Amino acid sequence: MNHPPLADTLCGHSTKAANLPRSLAATLASAAVSMLLTLGLLAPSTARAVDGCQVLLCFAAPSWKSVPQCVPPIRKVLRDLARGKAFPTCGMSGAGNSARHVWARAPGNCPPQYTRVHESESGPIYTCDYTGVITVTIDGKPFTRTWWDMGGDTVTDFSPVAKSQLGTWDTQYDNDHANWLRSRP
Numbered sequence: 361m362n363h364p365p366l367a368d369t370l371c372g373h374s375t376k377a378a379n380l381p382r383s384l385a386a387t388l389a390s391a392a393v394s395m396l397l398t399l400g401l402l403a404p405s406t407a408r409a410v411d412g413c414q415v416l417l418c419f420a421a422p423s424w425k426s427v428p429q430c431v432p433p434i435r436k437v438l439r440d441l442a443r444g445k446a447f448p449t450c451g452m453s454g455a456g457n458s459a460r461h462v463w464a465r466a467p468g469n470c471p472p473q474y475t476r477v478h479e480s481e482s483g484p485i486y487t488c489d490y491t492g493v494i495t496v497t498i499d500g501k502p503f504t505r506t507w508w509d510m511g512g513d514t515v516t517d518f519s520p521v522a523k524s525q526l527g528t529w530d531t532q533y534d535n536d537h538a539n540w541l542r543s544r545p
Contacts, residue, residue: 410436412448416459419506420496420522423530424514435512441492442510456500464488464507471517471533473540474507490515498522507533 410433418430425431441447447461466475470488478485490507497503498521505517517533518526 410440410448411450412459413450413452415448416450416453416457416496419459419494419516420498420503422518422526422528423516424506425530434514438508438512438514441508442512447494457498459494459496461492461494463492464490469493471507471537473536474515 414430414433415437418424418427418434421427421430424434437448441461447459450457450459462469464470466486466488467477470486470490474489476487476489478487490509492508494506494508495502495504496506501521502519503522504519506514507517508514515533515536516530518529523529
């Protein structure tokens with residue numbers, strides 16, 4: 361069998377027809393192969409979807425930030441939400457167990473301690489310190505509401521049911537609410 365030289369194959373025509381010396385054509389072909397291999401190695405691999413069941417469990421934890429297995433998937437979910445991607449679901453969660461995402465909107469869907477009021481000529485403008493909220497329901501009852509912002513910061517409101525079952529939890533939301541109540545006239 362007579363195979364054309366690699367330089368001819370990559371260039372799609374005879375090096376004689378291009379009037380290039382064979383060594384130059386071979387060098388260009390070698391450079392092209394190297395570039396293609398490098399680009400192939402640097403190309404992003406297929407992104408893995410976040411496991412909705414793991415996310416559900418992590419958002420129901422006393423503090424997802426203190427559970428090493430929760431940090432990467434929760435950070436990814438928050439980054440995905442900030443980019444407009446859908447919230448993952450868990451098909452194995454069982455009846456009455458779920459997590460869902462809703463965008464924050466002050467003053468109605470934003471805790472009072474995180475709602476800001478800006479006066480304008482046309483009246484008050486309300487903003488929320490957080491971008492959205494992820495609500496976890498366990499056994500059909502509200503369990504946690506985790507407020508998140510575009511920078512990846514979160515604060516979690518644990519329901520009375522969650523507090524009685526968990527025993528300990530991240531108290532930042534409660535502390536912020538108590539400080540807000542004390543600051544009110």
